[in-house]
Amino acid sequence: MxxxxxxxxxxxxxxxxxxxxxxxxxxxxxxxxxxxxxxxxxxxxxxxxxxxFKLRGAYNFLASMTEADRARGVVGWSSGNHAQGLAEAARLLGVKATIVMPADAPALKVANTRASGAEIVLYDRVKDSREEIGQEIAARTGATIVPPYDHPxxxxxxxxxxxxxxxxxxxxxxxxxxxxxxxxxxxxxxxxxxxxxxxxxxxxxxxxxxxxxxxxxxxxxxxxxxxxxxxxxxxxxxxxxxxxxxxxxxxxxxxxxxxxxxxxxxxxxxxxxxxxxxxxxxxxxxxxxxxxxxxxxxxxxxxxxxxxxxxxxxxxxxxxxxxxxxxx
Amino acid sequence: MxxxxxxxxxxxxxxxxxxxxxxxxxxxxxxxxxxxxxxxxxxxxxxxxxxxFKLRGAYNFLASMTEADRARGVVGWSSGNHAQGLAEAARLLGVKATIVMPADAPALKVANTRASGAEIVLYDRVKDSREEIGQEIAARTGATIVPPYDHPxxxxxxxxxxxxxxxxxxxxxxxxxxxxxxxxxxxxxxxxxxxxxxxxxxxxxxxxxxxxxxxxxxxxxxxxxxxxxxxxxxxxxxxxxxxxxxxxxxxxxxxxxxxxxxxxxxxxxxxxxxxxxxxxxxxxxxxxxxxxxxxxxxxxxxxxxxxxxxxxxxxxxxxxxxxxxxxx
Known part of the structure; x- marks a missing residue:
């Protein structure tokens, strides 16, 4: 597109x-x-x-991926709500998810994301680049990056x-x-x-x-x-x-x-x-x-x-x- | 019935x-x-x-009354939610409502009932009988008593x-x-x-x-x-x-x-x-x-x-x- x-x-x-x-x-x-x-x-x-609302975009993304891509998993970064939406979409569709979250995100959002079965990687919102961390994971595992907003x-x-x-x-x-x-x-x-x-x-x-x-x-x-x-x-x-x-x-x-x-x-x-x-x-x-x-x-x-x-x-x-x- | x-x-x-x-x-x-x-x-x-939920019962009651009865108004007693439901049902159907409320009801419930346009009469939950107060108002004005629960x-x-x-x-x-x-x-x-x-x-x-x-x-x-x-x-x-x-x-x-x-x-x-x-x-x-x-x-x-x-x-x-x- x-x-x-x-x-x-x-x-x-x-x-x-x-x-x-x-x-x-x-x-x-x-x-x-x-x-x-x-x-x-x-x-x-x-x-x-x-x-x-974040489950709407995340689920639509995962449901639009090919079967082959879904099999390699997804990775995303988020201050919390996209993380939970993505983790739950992945759980519903049986896709492995890794989520990069800021270390200062509300504890409730981190715990809830983990509860959906996603793997959590924490980063420093000021020092680290969440994009770089996510991209490294994607390159290493073949997972598809699910961006928080910038995708049709x-x-x-x-x-x-x-x-x-x-x-x-x-x-x-x-x-x-x-x-x-x-x-x-x-x-x-x-x-x-x-x-x-x-x-x-x-x-x-x-x-x-x-x-x-x-x-x-x-x-x-x-x-x-x-x-x-x-x-x-x-x-x-x-x-x-x-x-x-x-x-x-x-x-x-x-x-x-x-x-x-x-x-x-x-x-x-x-x-x-x-x-x-x-x-x-x-x-x-x-x-x-x-x-x-x-x-x-x-x-x-x-x-x-x-x-x-x-x-x-x-x-x-x-x-x-x-x-x-x-x-x- | x-x-x-x-x-x-x-x-x-x-x-x-x-x-x-x-x-x-x-x-x-x-x-x-x-x-x-x-x-x-x-x-x-x-x-x-x-x-x-109280609007459900109150509105059904008022909508089931005759036109003539509605014209004489309604009176009810309530710790608060029936009061608000009844007051709002009365407002929606253009019926005059008088509500007998306990003096120790949450302030929010009293204020909200008043905001629907009902007349409020306060009573002491231990000393007074809300039934007697309501019945006196009904006898004096011809208003119909809308009980909080005990009516089909x-x-x-x-x-x-x-x-x-x-x-x-x-x-x-x-x-x-x-x-x-x-x-x-x-x-x-x-x-x-x-x-x-x-x-x-x-x-x-x-x-x-x-x-x-x-x-x-x-x-x-x-x-x-x-x-x-x-x-x-x-x-x-x-x-x-x-x-x-x-x-x-x-x-x-x-x-x-x-x-x-x-x-x-x-x-x-x-x-x-x-x-x-x-x-x-x-x-x-x-x-x-x-x-x-x-x-x-x-x-x-x-x-x-x-x-x-x-x-x-x-x-x-x-x-x-x-x-x-x-x-x-």
Missing amino acids: TALPTFADVQAAARRLDGVTIRTPLLENERVNRRLGGRLFLKAECLQRTGS WILTGQGTAGLEIAEQAATRGVTLDAVAAPCSGGGLATGVALGVKGISPTTTVHAGEPAGFDDLARSLASGSKQKNDRLSGSICDALLAPTPGDVTFPLAQKVLGPGLVVTDEEVLDAMEVAFREFKLVVEPGGAVALAAALTGKLPVKGRAVAVICSGGNVDHATFKRAIDRAAA | TALPTFADVQAAARRLDGVTIRTPLLENERVNRRLGGRLFLKAECLQRTGS WILTGQGTAGLEIAEQAATRGVTLDAVAAPCSGGGLATGVALGVKGISPTTTVHAGEPAGFDDLARSLASGSKQKNDRLSGSICDALLAPTPGDVTFPLAQKVLGPGLVVTDEEVLDAMEVAFREFKLVVEPGGAVALAAALTGKLPVKGRAVAVICSGGNVDHATFKRAIDRAAA
Whole structure:
């Protein structure tokens, strides 16, 4: 595949994922709607198998590989959610998986990845190159590298969440004005844009990023790929990719609206609202799009807007920090 | 209606609720299944509108009333979830609602009930009779009393959750060995038993109760209605009804298996598992059936079992107490 992926590729991914991934609910809350003066829909991907949307892309990738390639195994690197998604996809398809994870990833994510039967290799997020470690393993074992976002099979797999959102909204007679998704390397946001726009072409799709890690927002604004200054330091541990991907960026320029940027404090407030109003456990990186909607950076007033809460793999201490911010 | 309600009544309720209540997801978790050695399904009624299953029964009741009765309004009493369900059902159907709530109900539940537009009357759980207060309001205004559980329209409305569980399991090719639901006065458990058994007659349905408030378990065991010694004192604020209902008890004798009784500590542990593994916010009373499954009081090993997590309206402090019990 050299051409940009299309809606048809998302539809094909949806057929592969049928019966494997959960069609997560699209939730709405009367009180939140009254407060915002519009309709806010929340796609609860934290309820997805493995606790995040990542199983969609990983399973679609592995199911698209040849039998011969699958027999040699897969290797991936990830701050945690792609790791769990990939490990579980590999388990479901009987493929050997090796996962390269940062040593400072949440303990819960490391333990859960190991529980799916994957082999774990830890690295230092600042000193080491996870790409080099992964590539060395692939060269030595013949395993296929499954990248966290920058591949058509990955992003079209993630895009099935967007397809579902558009279908679920249409079932209720709603045409969405906007959809927003959390963004690290852009796999979810671009895939979701393909999935949403294939059904609802007038809907604008936005990527949400944490302040200081808004490489995609700045890249979209400037027209060329920008890098983040730092590699760590946000509460959103899942959203720290340094720059947009070579596959995702040209697609993002075609299908995404302006980027949305939120602070760690706004993310914690959004997690508290998810707890109190939606009864959902959302991890910091999973809450950036919700934070954008609740702060008005993504306007909801007089509109119909859907946000993806992309994961729920959060440590106990961080979640307690969020619910300590109970609204007055 | 003097005869006991039937499966057909639950089906009729499901038609009334179509497009009003959410078909909440039936979730499963690979790690939990591996640990228990069976398949545990979790019906996430905490994601229901108003944060609990109670909208089902309340809406079914109001939709079954005559126009003339609806015009005179409704009155109800509740520790909180029935209050919110009834207030929201009344709002949706344009009916005036007055709700009698205990003064020690969680602040969140009182505030949320008020937000639906209902008039709130507070009472002392030990000194006052909520029944007398409600009956006085009904006599004075002509409003219809909507009881929290002891009415065929209420329990068959709640039973739609059971209908959905049986349908959702059947879609996956699963025949459930057992279903368990939290129990205060028995409206949910008996309704769910009707709904489940209409589709899956071999499934056993159990009611879960907090230790010290196991009036239904003791009533089923002894064959006659038993009372609880205390009226308050469990963390499960939603499950403190003093004795089984006149409608629910004879039905319970016919459709329920032995009762399940769990401690407050076991409930807190179950809330922590719901947080960590299922990414759900479950209130104490909503977690008793899950607690029974996790402790082996409701065996899961080698079986397929569904539990209803019936609500998520929990105060921040109580939820923090639960997640402080992180498993080793």
